[in-house]
Amino acid sequence: MMIALMAVYLILLFAIVRLGIVRFNLFWKTSPFIVLLLLNLGLFIPMGWGAPQGPALVVRNAVSIVPDVAGEVAEVPVVANTPLKAGDVLFRIDPTPYQAQVKTIEAQLKLSSTRLSQMTQLFERDAGRGFDVEQRQSEVDQLKGQLEAAHWNLDKTTVRAPADGYVTNLALRKGARVANLPLSPVMAFIDTSGTIIGVEINQIDARYVEPGQEVEVTFKFAPGQIHKGKVESVLQAIATGQTQTSGTAVMPKAIEAAPFVVRIKLDDAEVARNLPAGSAGTAAIYTDHMKPTHVIRRVILRQIAIVNYVNPF
Known part of the structure; x- marks a missing residue:
């Protein structure tokens, strides 16, 4: 912009000198430098502030996708660089071992609930001990907690998009083994929300x-x-301007x-x-x-x- 303004001034100066409107004396010879100085001081430097x-x-934001459970990848329905909505399936892990875990705990819970009911009836008839009832109740509560965790693990075999976005640089394929380790992400998800x-x-x-x-x-x-x-x-x-905790002394730098x-x-x-x-x-x-x-x-x-x-x- 400065070059354009100076070019306009020089053209005007040449025109008025050529037409004889002004004499090309020392003032007009030095005027381009004066105009350049005025443009800098009065326009371009203040423009940087204003x-x-x-x-x-x-x-x-990029999200490193790490599954919450480990296992063999059973399906990867997602396509790289294709827009996704929050909750869309990224990939699925073989749920068989987690389904078996849920069934096992459900069977144990059913047995413990039956024993709790029996112990409670005996206690109400003064034919049993209160300690036995409390012990069976504790077992039932523990199994309910384990069952809730097992259902959570089973649900996490389906990995979903955390937000609107897309997966990029997709290399995950069916049959791959994935682990729930924070240092081993399996894909990169770009959040476009x-x-x-x-x-x-x-x-x-x-x-x-x-x-x-x-x-x-x-x-x-x-x-x-x-x-x-x-x-x-x-x-x-x-x-x-950031400082971090370290075991070294201050390291001067430019x-x-x-x-x-x-x-x-x-x-x-x-x-x-x-x-x-x-x-x-x-x-x-x-x-x-x-x-x-x-x-x-x-x-x-x-x-x-x-x-x-x-x-x-």
């Missing part, structure tokens, strides 16, 4: 950014288009002003939902300061949107 711009990225869009803003330009401010963003995935939104929050921590991350939300939820994870673009945030510079920022962003048709970087 309408900061930065790269934007679409990210989604919520879209996270982050914008990196230089620290010197982030002072006036607040939730609720207007945002415009253009993506490489959709060149030529401008999407409107709002600032959701300014993340209060970045990795360079301190750099890493950009802050601003989370935004698009007004059109359908557009946000259809953006692939990893979509990159450029966003501009319009704060309550330096409002005259907002016009220039809007023009610059639209220039970027048009250039996205040919610029892959």
Whole structure:
């Protein structure tokens, strides 16, 4: 934009000198440098404060699917990269051993319940001990708890989608053996129920950014288009400002002003939902300061949107 404004000024300067309107003296010779300085001090530097711009990225939460029970995979009906609803079946584990466990506990519970009933009748007739009744009641309660756990295990042989989304990089096949170990996920599930869009803003330009401010963003995935939104929050921590418990002393390192991350939300939820994870673009945030510079920022962003048709970087 600065190049365009300077080009316009130089053309006008050439025209008025050529037409003899002004004499090309020392003042007019140095005027391009004066105009360049004024543009920087009066427009482009304040524009960074009042309408900061930065790269934007679409990210989604990924869930590592780990089954709650172990066993042999009996069926994988899901197709990779196909939209799923919460509760749709991802895969099934052979339920045979868990069904057998349920039947075994049910048989034991039936026998213990019968004995409890008999002991209770004897106690009511003063022909039995109260201790025997309590002991049988304890057995019944324990078996009921075991039966509930067995039913839970049987239900968990069917693994379902935790939210709306899709499975990616699917390698699981029928006959594979899976285990309920947290370090052994069997597939990656991409949650599309919520879209996270982050914008990196230089620290010197982030002072006036607040939730609720207007945002415009253009993506490489959709060149030529401008999407409107709002600032959701300014993340209060970045990795360079994080400390973790360790057994080592402080390790000095070069301190750099890493950009802050601003989370935004698009007004059109359908557009946000259809953006692939990893979509990159450029966003501009319009704060309550330096409002005259907002016009220039809007023009610059639209220039970027048009250039996205040919610029892959």
